Amino acid sequence: MxxxxxxxxxxxxxxxxxxxxxxxxxxxxTGIIWLHRKMQDAFFLVVGSRTCAHLLQSAAGVMIFAEPxxxxxxxxxxxxxxxxxxxxxxxxxxxxxxxRRPDIRQLxxxxxxxxxxxxxxxxxxxxxxxxxxxxxxxxLNYSGSGIETTFTQGEDACLAxxxxxxxxxxxxxxxxxxxxxxxxxxxxxxxxxxxxxxSVAILPARRADDPLxxxxxxxxxxxxxxxxxxxxxxxxxxxRHIPAPFPFGAEGTTGWLRAVADEFGVDDATFERVxxxxxxxxxxxxxxxxxxxxxxxxxxxxxxxxxxPLARFxxxxxxxxxxxxxxxxxxxxxxxxxxxxxxxxxxxxxGQDVERQLDRCRAAQPDLTVCGLGLAxxxxxxxxxxxxxxxxxxxxxxxxxxxxxxxGLFSRPMRRRAALKLGxxx
Amino acid sequence: MKLTxxxxxxxxxxxxxxxxxxxxxxxxxxxxPQGDTYADLLFTMIERRNHRPPVTYTTFQARDLGAxxxxxxxxxxxxxxxxxxxxAMIVGASCTAELIQDDPGGMAEMMGLPVPVIALELPSYQxxxxxxxxxxxxQITRALAKPAEKTAHVSCNLIGPTALGFRHRDDITxxxxxxxxxGIAVNVCAPYGASPSDITxxxxxxxxxxxxxxxxxxxxxxxxxxxGLPFTKTVPIGVGATRDFIREVSTLANVPQAMDEERLRLPxxxxxxxxxxxxxxxxxxxxxGTHAAAAARIARNEMGFEVVGLGCYNREMARPxxxxxxxxxxxxxxxxxxxxxxxxxxxxxxxxxxxxxMERMIGKRLGIPCAVISAPVHVQDFPARYSPxxxxxxxxxxxxxxxxxxxxxxxxxxxxxxxxxxxxxxxxGASHHGGQHTxxxxxxxPAPTDTPAKTSDVVVWLADAERELKKIPFFVRGKARRNxxxxxxQKGLNEIGIDTLYEAKAHxxx
Numbered sequence: 004m005x006x007x008x009x010x011x012x013x014x015x016x017x018x019x020x021x022x023x024x025x026x027x028x029x030x031x032x033t034g035i036i037w038l039h040r041k042m043q044d045a046f047f048l049v050v051g052s053r054t055c056a057h058l059l060q061s062a063a064g065v066m067i068f069a070e071p072x073x074x075x076x077x078x079x080x081x082x083x084x085x086x087x088x089x090x091x092x093x094x095x096x097x098x099x100x101x102x103r104r105p106d107i108r109q110l111x112x113x114x115x116x117x118x119x120x121x122x123x124x125x126x127x128x129x130x131x132x133x134x135x136x137x138x139x140x141x142x143l144n145y146s147g148s149g150i151e152t153t154f155t156q157g158e159d160a161c162l163a164x165x166x167x168x169x170x171x172x173x174x175x176x177x178x179x180x181x182x183x184x185x186x187x188x189x190x191x192x193x194x195x196x197x198x199x200x201x202s203v204a205i206l207p208a209r210r211a212d213d214p215l216x217x218x219x220x221x222x223x224x225x226x227x228x229x230x231x232x233x234x235x236x237x238x239x240x241x242x243r244h245i246p247a248p249f250p251f252g253a254e255g256t257t258g259w260l261r262a263v264a265d266e267f268g269v270d271d272a273t274f275e276r277v278x279x280x281x282x283x284x285x286x287x288x289x290x291x292x293x294x295x296x297x298x299x300x301x302x303x304x305x306x307x308x309x310x311x312p313l314a315r316f317x318x319x320x321x322x323x324x325x326x327x328x329x330x331x332x333x334x335x336x337x338x339x340x341x342x343x344x345x346x347x348x349x350x351x352x353x354g355q356d357v358e359r360q361l362d363r364c365r366a367a368q369p370d371l372t373v374c375g376l377g378l379a380x381x382x383x384x385x386x387x388x389x390x391x392x393x394x395x396x397x398x399x400x401x402x403x404x405x406x407x408x409x410x411g412l413f414s415r416p417m418r419r420r421a422a423l424k425l426g427x428x429x
Numbered sequence: 430m431k432l433t434x435x436x437x438x439x440x441x442x443x444x445x446x447x448x449x450x451x452x453x454x455x456x457x458x459x460x461x462p463q464g465d466t467y468a469d470l471l472f473t474m475i476e477r478r479n480h481r482p483p484v485t486y487t488t489f490q491a492r493d494l495g496a497x498x499x500x501x502x503x504x505x506x507x508x509x510x511x512x513x514x515x516x517a518m519i520v521g522a523s524c525t526a527e528l529i530q531d532d533p534g535g536m537a538e539m540m541g542l543p544v545p546v547i548a549l550e551l552p553s554y555q556x557x558x559x560x561x562x563x564x565x566x567x568q569i570t571r572a573l574a575k576p577a578e579k580t581a582h583v584s585c586n587l588i589g590p591t592a593l594g595f596r597h598r599d600d601i602t603x604x605x606x607x608x609x610x611x612g613i614a615v616n617v618c619a620p621y622g623a624s625p626s627d628i629t630x631x632x633x634x635x636x637x638x639x640x641x642x643x644x645x646x647x648x649x650x651x652x653x654x655x656x657g658l659p660f661t662k663t664v665p666i667g668v669g670a671t672r673d674f675i676r677e678v679s680t681l682a683n684v685p686q687a688m689d690e691e692r693l694r695l696p697x698x699x700x701x702x703x704x705x706x707x708x709x710x711x712x713x714x715x716x717x718g719t720h721a722a723a724a725a726r727i728a729r730n731e732m733g734f735e736v737v738g739l740g741c742y743n744r745e746m747a748r749p750x751x752x753x754x755x756x757x758x759x760x761x762x763x764x765x766x767x768x769x770x771x772x773x774x775x776x777x778x779x780x781x782x783x784x785x786x787m788e789r790m791i792g793k794r795l796g797i798p799c800a801v802i803s804a805p806v807h808v809q810d811f812p813a814r815y816s817p818x819x820x821x822x823x824x825x826x827x828x829x830x831x832x833x834x835x836x837x838x839x840x841x842x843x844x845x846x847x848x849x850x851x852x853x854x855x856x857x858g859a860s861h862h863g864g865q866h867t868x869x870x871x872x873x874x875p876a877p878t879d880t881p882a883k884t885s886d887v888v889v890w891l892a893d894a895e896r897e898l899k900k901i902p903f904f905v906r907g908k909a910r911r912n913x914x915x916x917x918x919q920k921g922l923n924e925i926g927i928d929t930l931y932e933a934k935a936h937x938x939x
Contacts, residue, residue, distance in 0.1 A: 024488070024505075024508075025466070025485060025486050025487075025488050025505070026463045026466065026486075026488045027466050027469070028463060028464070028466065029464055029466075029467055030462070030463055030464025030465075030467075031464075032464070033464075033467075048432075050430075052440065052524035052525070052553060052554065053433075053436060053438075053439065053440040053524070053553065053557065054439070054440040054442075054443075054465060054523060054524050054525075054553070056433050056435075056436045057436055057439040057440060057443065057468075058464065058465075058467045060435055060436060061467055061468075061470065061471055061475075062467060062470075071434060071435075073434075074432050074433060074434045075432070075433050076430045076431070076432050076433075077430065077431050077432075077433050078430060078554060079430060079431065079554055079555075080552075080554045080555055082430050083528070083554060089430065092430035093430060095430075096430055096431075096432045099432065100432060116462045116464070116524070116525035117524055117525050117528055119491070120494070120525055120528045120529060121528060148462070148464075148491075149462040149463040149464025149465065149525075150462045150463065150489065150490050150491040150493075150494065150525070151490070151491045153463065358508070358512060375466075375470070376469075376470035376473065376474050377466055377467070377469030377470045377473055377481065378469075378473070378481065379473065379474075380473040380474065380477060380478065380479055381473060381478075381479060381480050381481045383479075384479030384480070
């Protein structure tokens, strides 16, 4: 199928199976694992329980042991008794933390399930702490609790919390939204610069001092599909969203760049000159990795919220067939361009009842299953090849130069199964 | 409120999961918000289990809070029973569900499920993982175990091994073999591998072997009281402890002592001349109470090390570890604050750490070799090969594991002789370890000898002494620095020169 031809019937209006049951997904706190690496002078202080601390430690690949720029203020029995106390206790712990880490310029107080349930007012705490530690440290707050956020939504909540305090500007600029590895971010800037788009800001900035502002002449493009609250927050500041497919694979990257280029009036010849070579490279790299994927079926458990754009990439560029595409939630406005490109056919699901979904997966016997870490080994043991979804948010996979790597993430489990020969020689 | 960067133990419901996951035919319904399912990956990824833990999470969300989380629990509980048809169920709350006070135990009881339903009360804001495992297994035992006719042949139960335990899988195999050598059968091993119906048969054993006090002691005490089952007090980790254990078992079971000395290599390996270099190595020991105590005895009596630090992270074991530390002339370090442990290790400047995966990272940062002796576990602590800690093979495994991080005997001497060799210098580390070749840094230009080089609290190192110190191989440098400083302060000196260094060396010569 040519990339330029969208399918006659896309998935924008396809029926969605909505499920309510056990969700086998991380909560939003998990985003801290990559956010603290991206923002090098930020510290993430979760106000929560021992479970929160244990989750971060376990999800951090068990374990990153450089002194991390995240920690948990663990609530104890005494904090639960009186709320006034908890504010004082928090101020004390933050004071100690800032004294210990003078390199910290931004501190995020991150709400958790227990802090939300006891209604600990972290917004007020952040305000008071900001006054105490200004101008050296800025204190913000957001919730990464499991009762409100799913996995990558934690990044959304974090970025959204930064928007209201951004300085205002009237300058015409492009803002890219989403935390990507520095190398990928640089590639994107470079492609845009070659097209003459040089006034580019990125949220989140790498450091607190990096200039970043927003206003009515700001247009923004999302780099990740899970940034709905951030989108709304930016719109409230007068900025305008550029709808686009997400920059996964040659087609997604081209579509994303095209949408941005159109906004800035880049002519076709320039666009072609800038994108032709990397686009051809990406197509070649994807084709190589996709050899073992062509004609194979794939089943997505809901996890990172990248499922729809990835299904679009894997079906259109790698020749796979999607059986079921589950997402924690379907933000149709953001995912619209990708849904249009995804050919009707796969069952779309939103939310989860993991037991029922496992039943469907076992019945479908897909060639590859994309799922979280809790399900991967059990499914492998049942004979199903899996790709753990968390790698998709930890690995550089966006834009042309990573398109081959992205396909490779999916083909590696298939190649590995083919490579292992454990029987007696025949 | 307490700031925590890394934790040694998870919350208590993870302890309950360790019990549930170890068992068969038991299902755990956990009232918990979305996200608490992360705990599944501890078992499927770290332990590489090929099944999901038998846990159903209710996954309540913010919008359920005002509405009907209780009904959500009942639905999940019924669905779990219908789907998995367990022999028994345990029900409880995670930290967040504890706050909304839905009383899962009471609700489950009202549902009239046709199998025993055991309610767990695990206070998340006071207690931790080991308590959760111990309490859960105790509640299961109390609910299901009944007095039973003793087995005709002498038998025992193995009590305490759980999922995600440090080498529990292999310790079970080793002990089962050792007990068989004495003619004792294993009646039930629990929780690891036991079903609820096995739990009802616990009383048929003649005595209990308490493998891990952290996770099995409450159940053993209850069985001693209610079922008349005595239990062993010695944890057979190390040669001496294994001999004590065999004597204890022989008394309890009234059978002759027997031990397959053929397989036991630690004593000879430790006596053989290559091990001379182990003498007096200064080791810092930290882990759970049981493994730390066992390691201290092995370190001093079986390896000939000097124990310079001893502690545990589980407060439940504070008392025995404090009194043990006193025997070793030490003050025990009882803390679950990782930064405190790091500071204590840095201050003690040991030549090796025997610790957990956390101390392994501390060792990496401080440049001190480390062998892992205890949970919390890492995927590396589930080796494919047979690798117990207990009994005869356990002692052999421990010898190998503890010696591995060190520079070996002859190599140590070669490093002394050829310490200026460009490939064979301090920073290159032990030759049997992988890793990158580190080129030797160019020699520093000599500074005037009267400049103070390094100041510690009371004494000043003169530059020439500091340079001389650098000529000593890295694995003894910490000890030399520390001994020299102690010597200097005892002599009332406030400066250390080359002479002081060698005076101290002579003073401490052994």
